[in-house]
Structure formats: structure tokens, C-alpha cells
Amino acid sequence: MDQQIINLYDDFTHGGMSRRAFLDRLATLAGGTAAATALLGVLQNDYAQAQTISETDPRITAQMVDIPGVPNLKGYLVKPKTGGKLPAVLVIHENRGLNPHIKDVTRRLAAEGFLALGLDYLSPMGGTPEDEDKGRDMIGQLKPADITAYSKAAVAYLKTSPDSNGKVGAVGFCWGGGAVNNLAVADPDLSAGVAYYGGQPKPEDVAKIHAALLLHYGGLDERINAGIPAYEAALKQAGKTYEIHKYEGANHAFNNDTSPRYDKPAADLAWSRTITFLKKNLS
Template structure:
């Protein structure tokens, strides 16, 4: 019986690694410049993956907020895709400095452990981390100073939450993340929020009517698309070469929408 359990665990672990292989391949074959940058403030250090576009002009910057498994290979590969589209992209590891044993996402023994740790983070710390990362990336020489925030799953929720805590970013791109439910917080939003949702994700989509009503009531811009047949995390699922048709179609449509919105911001 023990041998069966070991074999099943091994297969599960191997499948998980294979699921990220396409992201690793994409990163390793990218011609763009990647670097790890430490952003420090108040004695705290945040580890960040940064990707630069191949361009001769200054560009806006996109902060990429990872899913609830931390800064994994897919989050880094998406950051590189943003750079491929022509923008500086920075992905902070919000598990930075979690403990002496777990300094960053890759230190955790499993993605489940990373997920569990994320849900214990102090929301105010997350806000301050994002402030520091925004300040850093808006001031790199290759940046125009304009910053957009995009997040996925847990990161989508943090993106929407950050919109209530900062008046600096130009826009917020919320990919299948829950919305704030505090009217006083929503009133603080000062930039457009764009939502990207999968049709088969009612856990998240059930909250859309309430936030839409609040955003309209307070005169805030909130525009969203719901992609037919797609479930939660369709951006990651749709990147997989073996993706189902609905996930791939949703990912491609959302990607084109995102690029279009970024182009509008820089015009």
C-alpha cells in the first residue's frame, strides 16, 4: 500500500512539473533581458522578477501580481510576455521574507504550502510592498513613470484591493479576482478598473453585480468581459500547449484586450 502511495505522489509531483515545463521553456528561449531585483524599504526586502522589452524608447511599466501559489514559473513567463508586447514588467514575490526558513516562493516545499502562507499575510504589508515596487519601477531609467497593475486569481483580488489604496497607477487589470465589498474603500478608487472573467467561474462572477453597482454609484470606471466557456485561471490554462479550446480562446481574447488597453493608456 505504501508503495502505491509513493508512486501516486511521484506521478502527481511529476505532472505538476510538466505543467510548468512550457513556461520554463518560454523563459529560457526568450531573447529579452531578465533580472532579479531586490526592493528594500523600512528594513524589508522584496524579491522581484523583471523583464525588459526590446525597444529604443521609454515605456510604461506593468506590475504583475501572482496567483495564490506565489511567484511561480507561469507568473514569470507572463511577465516576459508583457515585455514581448513592448512594456517593462515587474513581478514581485509577495512571499518575500515570510520567515527565516521561507525567504521566497521557491523556498516552500510545495505550492500548497506557499498558498497557505499567502493567506496569512498582513494586507497592510501587501499594500506597502506594492507601494515600494511601484515607486521602484516607475523610476527606472527605461520607464516613462506610468504604471499599470495586473493580477491573477489571488493577485486579481489584490489588484482590485490596491486600487482602493493607491492613486498612482494609471489602471488596474483584474483577472478573475474578487472585488472589495466596502463602499468606503471603493470610493477611494481613482483609476479605471478592467475585469477579465471566465464564464464558468461563478464563485468569482457572483460578486460582479455588487461591485458594478457600487462603481457606478460612485462614478468609477469599471469595464469587464466574461469569456465564454472559460473557467477560473484561464490565462494560465490557456497558455498551456495542451489547453482546451475554451481556455485558449479566452486567453487569446483577453490578451488582445489587455494589449489594446495598454496601447490606449500610452496614446
């Protein structure tokens, strides 16, 4: 697909323009309204492809749970049936909410031996809607302080869970990648953070980070990648433990296998690095 179209869609999905402006520009790039309409169906996430691990997979159990400390905050808790004290991971969704893809990612982590919680940051507002555009609009209404409070409540829940070994990590994608970076600044109880193509915190806040960090970026993601140099310089100066990987030729959202921006080689490599990193830092 034309990179200009992918960049345009990325701008739209992150609130850079209205739906009408997006469709008008898409029609110009595609050569007409009919072609734009057809492309829109291709660009949007196809959740029919979201399930790589079934909720009834014999290796795991899954349920929705209430998170103490914040009224109506809920999460999708998945754990392996092996039992015992498990390393715990908070999964932070993209800017559309706790959708089928993120639930599947949560199940993937449980299948790898983690106590995994996919938090619904929209649950205090009624929960993630089926309409993606509405979900994005709701995300835009969240205040930074509330996002951090929800994340910290989830970390506390996982840290004190009877199934947890007391160590908690976080994995986030897109909007959630930025939330992981901010959580690392805000919560010293976070032991490890994995941010997929996430916005970076202010350099002056990096000294507050205690968690080890694994940072994944798509090589074509100019918008997010512009913040890498300042972030890396601050991490080095503060003596933090971190890894940065840039996947050349990959776009923003390269891990999302329900999206046309999905890049399987990059996603597979990033995922293997993620699992290795989390097991190392949460065991």
C-alpha cells in the same frame, strides 16, 4: 473533465479544505483512490509548459531586483531591449507565488513593449517555494496591510525607474486579481489595473479608485462571480472608468496555460484586450 472535480480543486487551491479532505472527496468523485491519484497529476500545474518566451529571448533582458522600502522584497524585472521610456506594469501572481508561469507572463509583457515586474510577495518570507501547497500556506500568512504595502512599494519602484515613462499599471491573476483591485483602492499612483478572476473590494471603497480598470471573469467561476454585481454597481455610481468581460464556458484560472482549466480562446481574447487596454492607459 467533470465540472464537479474542477470546482472541488478550485475550492482546495483557495484554502477551502485540507489536502486530506480534498483527496477523500476527489476519490469519491473519481471512483477510487487510484483514479484520484491519477487525476491529481492532471489537475496540478505543469510548469514544463510554462515557457512561451525564453529568458534568453533576444528581444528582452531579465533579472531579479530588490524593491526599496520593504526588507528582502524582490521582483523579476524584464524589459525590452528597445530602450527609451517605457510604460510599466506590475504583475501580481496567483496564490502559489512567483512561479514559472507568472515569470513567463512577465516576459510576455516585456515582449509587448512594457517594463514589467513580477513581484514575489513571498520574498520577505524566504521566497516562493517549489512546493505549491507550501506556497499557498505561505500566502495565507500574509496580512492584507503587508500585501498592499508590497504592491505600493513596487508601483513606486516602477514609477521612478529610469526606464519608466512614469505611468504604472498592474495585472493580477486569481489571488493577484484581488490584489490588483485592492491596490487600485489604496494607491492613486496606479494608472491602470487588470484583474483576472479576482476578488472584489468593498463597495464603499470603490470611490477611492483612480485607475482605469479591466476586469476579466470566467463564466463558470461562481465563487468569484458572485461579487460582480455589487462591484459593478459601485463602479457605475462612482463614475469610474472600467470594462467587465465574462468569458462564457471558461473556468477560474482560464488564462493559466499550465493548468487543465486553461481555455485558449478565452485566454487569447482576454490577453489581446489586456495589451490594448494597457497601451491605451499607460502611453
